[in-house]
Amino acid sequence: MDDAGPATPGKADRRGAPGQPDDLTPDPPSTGGSAAPDGRSGSDREPGLRLSATVSRVAARSGDGADDSPEDDDVLPGESEPPARKALNWRRTLYALWAAQILALIAFSMRAPFLPYYLADLGLADRDAQIWWSTVIGAAGALCMAIAAPIWGVVSDRYGRKPMVIRAMLFAAFTIGLMALATSPWHLFGLRLIEGAFTGTVTACAALVAATVPRDRVGFGLGLIQTSVFSGGSLGPLFGGFLAEQIGYRWTCAVGALFMVVGLLIVVFLVEERFQPVRRRAVEGERTGLRGGLGRQFAILAVPVVAMMVIATLVIRGTSMAVQPILPIYVAELPPLRISNDEMAGLVLGAQGLTSAIAAVFFGRLGDRIGHRGILSVCAVGAGLLYLPMAIVTQSWQLLILQALFGITAGGLVPAANALVAHATRPEQRGVVFGLMAGAGSLGAFVGPLAVAGLATSGSFALAFLAIGASLLLMAAATIYVFGHAARETPTAAA
Numbered sequence: 108m109d110d111a112g113p114a115t116p117g118k119a120d121r122r123g124a125p126g127q128p129d130d131l132t133p134d135p136p137s138t139g140g141s142a143a144p145d146g147r148s149g150s151d152r153e154p155g156l157r158l159s160a161t162v163s164r165v166a167a168r169s170g171d172g173a174d175d176s177p178e179d180d181d182v183l184p185g186e187s188e189p190p191a192r193k194a195l196n197w198r199r200t201l202y203a204l205w206a207a208q209i210l211a212l213i214a215f216s217m218r219a220p221f222l223p224y225y226l227a228d229l230g231l232a233d234r235d236a237q238i239w240w241s242t243v244i245g246a247a248g249a250l251c252m253a254i255a256a257p258i259w260g261v262v263s264d265r266y267g268r269k270p271m272v273i274r275a276m277l278f279a280a281f282t283i284g285l286m287a288l289a290t291s292p293w294h295l296f297g298l299r300l301i302e303g304a305f306t307g308t309v310t311a312c313a314a315l316v317a318a319t320v321p322r323d324r325v326g327f328g329l330g331l332i333q334t335s336v337f338s339g340g341s342l343g344p345l346f347g348g349f350l351a352e353q354i355g356y357r358w359t360c361a362v363g364a365l366f367m368v369v370g371l372l373i374v375v376f377l378v379e380e381r382f383q384p385v386r387r388r389a390v391e392g393e394r395t396g397l398r399g400g401l402g403r404q405f406a407i408l409a410v411p412v413v414a415m416m417v418i419a420t421l422v423i424r425g426t427s428m429a430v431q432p433i434l435p436i437y438v439a440e441l442p443p444l445r446i447s448n449d450e451m452a453g454l455v456l457g458a459q460g461l462t463s464a465i466a467a468v469f470f471g472r473l474g475d476r477i478g479h480r481g482i483l484s485v486c487a488v489g490a491g492l493l494y495l496p497m498a499i500v501t502q503s504w505q506l507l508i509l510q511a512l513f514g515i516t517a518g519g520l521v522p523a524a525n526a527l528v529a530h531a532t533r534p535e536q537r538g539v540v541f542g543l544m545a546g547a548g549s550l551g552a553f554v555g556p557l558a559v560a561g562l563a564t565s566g567s568f569a570l571a572f573l574a575i576g577a578s579l580l581l582m583a584a585a586t587i588y589v590f591g592h593a594a595r596e597t598p599t600a601a602a
Contacts, residue, residue: 195319195379195381196379197319197320197321199377199379200315200316200319200377200378200379200380201316201319201320201328201331201332202331203373203374203377203378204272204312204315204316204332204335204374204378205331205332205334205335206335206370206373207272207276207308207312207335207370207371207373207374207378208308208309208312208332208335208336208339208370209335209338209339209342209370210339210366210367210369210370210373211276211279211308211339211366211367211370212308212309212335212336212338212339212340212343213339213342213343213346213363213366214279214280214283214339214343214363214364214366214367214370215279215283215339215343215363216339216340216343216344216347216456216460217343217344217346217347217350217359217360217362217363217366218286218347218359218360218363219343219344219347219431219435219452219453219456220344220347220348220351220435220449220450220452220453220456221347221348221351221356221359221435221449221452222241222244222432222435223237223238223240223241223432223435223436224237224351224356224435224449225295225356226240226241226292226295228356229289229290229291229292229295230291230292231292234436235564237436238432238433238436238560238563238564239560239564240292240296241432241433242432242433242556242557242559242560243296243557244292244295244296244299245299245428245431245432245552245556246552246553246554246556246557247296247299247300247303247553248299248300248302248303249303249428249549249550249551249552249553249556250303250549250550250553251300251301251302251303251304251549252303252304252306252307252545252546252549252552253546253547253549253550253552253553254304254546255303255304255305255307255546256307256310256542256543256545256546256549257539257542257543257545257546258542259271259274259307259310259311259542260310260314260538260539260540260541260542260543260545261538261539261542262538263311263314263538263542264537264538264539266382267380267382268311268314268315268318268380268382268538269315269374269378269379269380269382271307271311271314271315272308272311272312272315272374272378273371273374273375274305274311275305275306275307275308275311276306276308276367276370276371276374277371278301278302278305278306279302279306279308279367280364280367280368280371281301281364282298282299282301282302282306283302283360283363283364283367284360284361284363284364285298286298286360287357287358287359287360287361287364288357303549307545308370309332309336309545310541310542310544310545312332313329313332313525313541314537314538314541314542315378315380316328316329316331316332317329317525317529317537317541318380318382318537318538319380323475324475325475325526325529325530326471326472326474326475326479326522326526327468327471327472327475328471329471329522329525329526329529330467330468330470330471330472330474330522330526331467331468331471333463333467333471333518333521333522333525334464334465334467334468334471334518335464336464336467336521337460337461337463337464337467337514337517337518338460338461338464339460340456340459340460340463341456341457341458341459341460341461341463341464342457342460343363343457343460344452344453344454344456344457344460345453345454345457346362346453347359347363347453348447348449348450348451348452348453348454349450349453350362351449352447352449352450408543410531411589411592412527412528412531412589412590413527413528413531413532413540415585415586415589416524416527416528416544417543417544417547418547418582418585419483419487419520419524419582419585419586420521420524420544420545420547420548420551421547421548421550421551422551422578422579422581422582423517423520423521423524423548423551423579423582424547424548424549424551424552424555425548425550425551425552425554425555425578426490426494426551426555426575426578426579427517427555428551428552428555428556429555429556429558429559429571429575430559430571430572430575431456431556432556432559432560433559433560433563433568433571434452434455434456435448435449435452437506437563437568438451438452438455438503438506440568441500441501441502441503441506442501442502442503444503444504451503454507455503455506455507455510456510458507458510458511458514459510459511459513459514459517460514461511461514462511462512462514462515462518463514463515463517463518464518465515465518466514466515466516466517466518466519467518467519467521467522469518470482470486470518470519470522470523471522471526474519474522474523474526475526479522479523479524479526479527479530480523480527480590482519482523483519483520483523483524483527483586484583484586484587484590485519486516486517486518486519486520486523487516487520487579487580487582487583487586488580488583489515489516490513490516490517490520490579490583491576491577491578491579491580491582491583492576492580493509493512493513493516493576494509494513494572494573494575494576494579495572495573495576496509497509497510497572497576498568498569498570498571498572498573498576499569524544525541525544528540528541528544555575558574559571559574559575562574
């Protein structure tokens, strides 16, 4: 099914049509200097319409000729032609962000396999206390990010996406490094609050890629960024589990901070952005300032596909993060193998990330050809079905295999959701939309671990895995319904 919504009956598929966002209500074409229906001249029309025309010219370029950013041709009426500039190298920017994100996610996820044991070294001997503190530490940061991410999204639309990536990595290096000096669980809790409020590298990179990569490569670009997330998420636990055994928990945190600093330097020196804030003029009866801007931007949630993707992001992130605090303890309760619990937990988490990284690029390219809606629906159903048998495993290797298979389906979920949102929104809206998705994902990362920790401590681990699988299947059913409803409504609206 086409990501831009079904085409009007009797007309060719317009998903790749230049200059039209994959939205049910495409922008009217620019009319140059002719009078607008409301009496304004072309020079006084909304800048978003001129920006859409600019994006049309960029998207119309084919293949390797699409190296210019949309801003290269953005000359407003009455302004002189800017001097010739070197074409923006979006490929270098994309691959630099890919490398930086791998390092960032390694740094973030290195603590996952040993956090409960680190808490034990800080004085928590009880198993339930370790589960709850691990969960609360992760959830606290997620709650702060849920509040802050939409705000950072609005800021990025006004001041640029590259500064947001730098801000996120700088604060992450600071907080991860200080975790090496913690002497109490409260120290880790406080640092996670700061980390949640001021980081968010994935969202910042996704918004920058969506605004920089040519339209016909958006699925590939976002899939590549998600591959870096999964790759870092798989290598981080592997490195963390190994280093924790070799050099201890504190030095492992210090190594994570070093990885983040290297990623920050890559962004500073290799990532390029030519950002021009969208110039808005107030009209009669329209609010100005931050509140008015937020109201206009948040109105994008009225698009059913966008609203559904925000909800889907909440469920996807919530279910994926829910198992992390309990997984090391769950592995410890299964029959032991020839490796330590730290290393086995890192291996299980790493296997999921590795298969997700491979699947993300494949599904990103496939979605650019056949549409991202079907990929999202199929992967959501598969993810839910694979989580159910995790409730009855009796060996850690069984959990390892199921998590690796689950990673394949997870690799198609986030890139498809991001691509659907990128196609359904205008470039000047993508910062706030990706901020909304990040906020929803962080809210899921707050609620999911708390709910699963409650089930694991009051019931059983099996009940927790069943709840995760059921949540994914419900999300799949809702997604399929919304896509089918949009397909039925579009011909009527077009008529």
